[in-house]
Amino acid sequence: MVSVPLNVTEAAVAAQPNLGGAQFSSHTWVEPIIVVSIMIASLTVNRRRGYRIMESNRGRSPTQSLLPHAQSQDGSPDNSVDDDSYLSNDSDVFTSSKYPPKKRNCCGMVVHTPNSSRFADNFHSRILAKFPFLIEMFYWVLNLLFYTLTKAIAQVAFSGYDGLWQLAQDHGVLILDIEHKSWLRFLFPIQESDFQAWFLNNHLSAITFLNRIYSLVHIPGTVAFLSWYYYAAPSHSSFATVRRTMTLGNFAAFSIFTFFPCMPPRLLPEDYGFHDTVRQANAESVWVGGNYVNQLAAMPSLHFTYAFVIGSTFLCHSGIFRRALGRNEPRKSVFTQIFFLVLGICYPLLVLTVIVATANHYWLDAVAAMCTTSLSFLCNKVWFFLLPAEDVLCWILRVDKPTPTTGQRLERQTESYHLVKDEEDA
Known part of the structure; x- marks a missing residue:
C-alpha cells in the first residue's frame, strides 16, 4: 500500500472549496x-364535476348528455338506434351521418x-371524460420518450461515447470563447466561473x-405550473398555446x-475553474443523475x-x-396583477442564477433558450399537423x-354572478 504524504492530502483538500450543502439524499x-402527488392533485382539481364514470341505473351512460351526437337533428334524444350498429361496417368511418368524419387541415390539404x-361510452373514454388532464400527462410522457432518444442518437452519430465526449467538450470551450473572447464579449461582462466563485466565497448558504x-x-416546478x-x-386555447410553445421548445432543444x-x-477540465456543486455525496436528484439523462445537453x-x-405566462x-x-x-385586482408581474420577472431570473451558479449552463445557453422559445411561440400552431394522426390513434384505441x-x-363564476345580479334586480 502506497502512503500519501500528509501535505499532498492537505493541498488536495485545500484546492477543493466548500461547495455548500448537497441535495438531500431523500431526493431520490x-x-x-x-x-x-402534483399529478394526482391536478387530476382531482381539474376533474369534470357532476359526471359519473360508471353507468347510470337506467343502463345509459351520463356521458350522453354531454355529447353532441346524443341527440338527433331535431333536438330530441335518439333512443331508437343501437349504437353498436354503427360499428358493423368499416365504411361507416367516412360515410356515417351520425358520426361524420372530421376535417383537418394538414400541410394546406x-x-x-x-x-x-362514437366510442364516448367506452369505459376508458369515460375515464378520460372525468379526468381530462390525463391527456396532458400523455403528451408529456411522449416528450420524455423523445428526450431519452437524444443521448442514444448523438452517440451513434458521433462515433460512440469517446468521440461524443470530446466533441461536446470542444463545443463547451467554443461557447466560452464566444462569450468572453469574441466581439460579443460586451454582452457577457461576468464570466461564469467568477459568478460561481462569488457564491462559493462566503455565500455558502445561498449556494446550498x-x-x-x-x-x-x-x-416538479414545471408540472406544478402546467397543473395550475x-x-x-381563461380558456383551453390559452393553455394549449402555452403547452404547444413549451413542447415545440422541447423539440427544438432536442434537435x-x-x-x-x-x-x-x-464537466470541463479543472483548468477552467468550475465546480459541480449539485452532485455531491451521491445525493443527486433522479432528474439530474438518472441513466436516461443526457449529460451533454x-x-x-x-x-x-x-x-x-x-x-412570460405569468x-x-x-x-x-x-x-x-x-x-x-374578470379584471384582476391591483395586488394580483403586481403579484404575477413580480413572479413573472423573478422566476426566470432565479432559474438563470441557479443554472449558472451551479455550473450546469453557460449564459449563452439561456440566450439560446429565449430565442428557441420565442420562435416556438410564433410557430406553435405547427403541431396542428399532428391532429390527423391523433384522430387515427383515438380510432385505433376506440377512445x-x-x-x-x-x-x-370562470364560466361557473360568471353564471353565479349573473344569477345573483338577476335576483338583486328582481
Whole structure:
C-alpha cells in the first residue's frame, strides 16, 4: 500500500472549496412522490364535476348528455338506434351521418379522419371524460420518450461515447470563447466561473439553497405550473398555446442536443475553474443523475426554456399587458396583477442564477433558450399537423378525446354572478 504524504492530502483538500450543502439524499424518492402527488392533485382539481364514470341505473351512460351526437337533428334524444350498429361496417368511418368524419387541415390539404365520438361510452373514454388532464400527462410522457432518444442518437452519430465526449467538450470551450473572447464579449461582462466563485466565497448558504432547488425548479416546478394553468387559464386555447410553445421548445432543444452536443461547465477540465456543486455525496436528484439523462445537453438550457415560458405566462396572466381580456375573464385586482408581474420577472431570473451558479449552463445557453422559445411561440400552431394522426390513434384505441375542463371555473363564476345580479334586480 502506497502512503500519501500528509501535505499532498492537505493541498488536495485545500484546492477543493466548500461547495455548500448537497441535495438531500431523500431526493431520490421524495421528488418522484412530489411529482406524482402534483399529478394526482391536478387530476382531482381539474376533474369534470357532476359526471359519473360508471353507468347510470337506467343502463345509459351520463356521458350522453354531454355529447353532441346524443341527440338527433331535431333536438330530441335518439333512443331508437343501437349504437353498436354503427360499428358493423368499416365504411361507416367516412360515410356515417351520425358520426361524420372530421376535417383537418394538414400541410394546406383537407384531410378526412375518423370521428371517434362514437366510442364516448367506452369505459376508458369515460375515464378520460372525468379526468381530462390525463391527456396532458400523455403528451408529456411522449416528450420524455423523445428526450431519452437524444443521448442514444448523438452517440451513434458521433462515433460512440469517446468521440461524443470530446466533441461536446470542444463545443463547451467554443461557447466560452464566444462569450468572453469574441466581439460579443460586451454582452457577457461576468464570466461564469467568477459568478460561481462569488457564491462559493462566503455565500455558502445561498449556494446550498441553489443546489437544493436545482432539480425542484425543473420537473416538479414545471408540472406544478402546467397543473395550475390548466385550472387557472381563461380558456383551453390559452393553455394549449402555452403547452404547444413549451413542447415545440422541447423539440427544438432536442434537435440541438442531438447535432450539437455541448458539455456543461461542471464537466470541463479543472483548468477552467468550475465546480459541480449539485452532485455531491451521491445525493443527486433522479432528474439530474438518472441513466436516461443526457449529460451533454447544455445548449440550449431546458431549465431556462421552461422558466422563460412560465415567466412570460405569468406576465400575460397578470393582465397588465393586455387591453382585452378573454371571455368570462374578470379584471384582476391591483395586488394580483403586481403579484404575477413580480413572479413573472423573478422566476426566470432565479432559474438563470441557479443554472449558472451551479455550473450546469453557460449564459449563452439561456440566450439560446429565449430565442428557441420565442420562435416556438410564433410557430406553435405547427403541431396542428399532428391532429390527423391523433384522430387515427383515438380510432385505433376506440377512445373519444375528452372536452377539456379549462375555463369552466370562470364560466361557473360568471353564471353565479349573473344569477345573483338577476335576483338583486328582481
